[in-house]
C-alpha cells in the first residue's frame with residue numbers, strides 16, 4: 001500500500017524531516033519499503049494501491065515508556081506527595097485487579113485510549129496479580145498495540161492484600177515472561193517490574209535482575225522521584241552508596257532497563273546509569289502533580305543520558321503523550337525562568353564577584369535552554385524507541401523499519417485552519433500544546449490499522 005500525505009518524522013540524527021507531498025510504501029509484512037516525495041516513490045512503485053490521506057499528515061507512532069494500567073481509574077487524585085498518595089488512592093485501585101474480569105475490561109479501555117491518542121508502543125506496569133496480567137496481555141494481543149508489560153513485584157512495605165511472597169513473586173513473573181515475551185514476532189515483550197526499592201527486599205530485587213538477564217527481558221522500576229522516598233531508601237538500604245546503587249547491587253541496571261523519574265540524581269549516579277546503558281523515563285506531568293520536582297531534562301540529555309517520555313498514569317492525568325511532550329517543554333521553560341530569576345536576584349545582592357560565582361554554581365543557576373516542541377516530539381518517538389533498544393525497528397518513518405505510524409489532522413487543533421503552508425515546527429507546536437483525541441485519525445502498528453475514526 002502506498003500512503004500519500006504530508007510526512008513528518010525524526011530521521012537518523014535529524015530531529016525532524018518534513019516532506020509536504022510524501023509517499024510511504026508499506027509491504028504486506030508491515031514494513032516500510034520506501035519513503036520519499038510522492039512523484040519519486042510513485043514512479044518507482046507502479047501499480048501499488050494508493051491511499052490518499054491528504055490533507056492529513058503521517059507521523060511515527062508515539063512511544064509511552066511508563067504508565068500503570070491498574071491506576072487508570074485513580075487518575076487526578078490531587079493533594080498528597082508520592083508516599084501518602086500511593087497509600088490513599090493507588091493501592092486500593094490496584095487491589096481491584098484481584099478480579100480478572102475487571103482487569104480485562106480495564107485493559108481493553110486502556111489500550112483503546114492509547115491507540116486513539118496515537119500511542120503505538122506502550123510500556124506498562126500491571127498489578128501484582130498473575131491472572132490479571134495474563135488477561136491484560138491477552139487484551140494487548142487483540143488490540144494490536146506494541147506492548148512491553150510486567151506484573152508489579154513487591155514483598156515488603158505494602159498492604160497485606162498486595163504484599164507477595166518473594167519466591168511466588170519471582171515464579172509468577174517468570175511464568176508470565178515464558179507465556180508472553182516475544183509473542184507475535186516480538187510485538188509483545190515482558191518487563192520484570194519490581195515496583196521500587198522500598199517495597200522490595202534485596203532478595204526480590206536480585207531475583208528480578210537474574211530472571212531478566214536469563215530471559216533477555218526488560219526491567220522497569222522507579223528511581224529518585226521524591227525526597228521522602230530518597231530518605232526512606234537510605235534507611236532501608238544503609239549499605240548502598242545511594243538509591244541507584246541499590247539497583248546496581250541487585251544486577252538490575254542494563255541496556256534493557258527503564259528507570260522512571262530520576263529527578264534528584266547525583267553526578268555519580270548519572271555516571272553509573274550512563275555506563276550501564278539504562279534509560280531514564282521523564283514523566284513531567286506526574287512530577288508536577290505529586291510536587292516531586294522538575295527533572296533537568298536538558299542537562300541529562302547534554303550529559304549523554306538516554307531519555308524518553310512516559311505519561312505515568314495515574315500520577316499523570318491521562319494517557320495523552322502529546323500533553324506530556326507539551327509539559328516537557330513547559331517544565332523546561334519554568335526551570336529556565338526560575339534559574340534566570342534566581343540569578344538576577346543574586347546579582348542584585350551586590351556580593352563580591354567570587355562569592356557570587358560560587359553561589360551561582362552551587363545552586364545551578366546557569367539557565368538551561370528550554371526544550372522545543374520538535375525535540376520533545378523526537379523524544380516521544382525515536383527517543384523512546386532508542387530507550388528500548390528498538391531504534392532500528394520503530395520510532396521514525398524510514399525504509400526497513402516496521403510501519404508503526406499515525407494519521408493526524410492538524411486542522412482539528414488550528415484556530416485558523418485555512419492558513420497556507422507554514423513551517424512544520426509551528427504545526428507541531430499546536431499538536432502538542434492543543435492536543436485533542438479528534439486530531440488522531442488513525443493508528444497503525446506494523447501496517448495493521450488498530451484505531452480509526454472512520455471505522
Ligand SMILES: [Zn+2]
Nearest residue numbers: 068222260312
Ligand atoms: Zn510510575
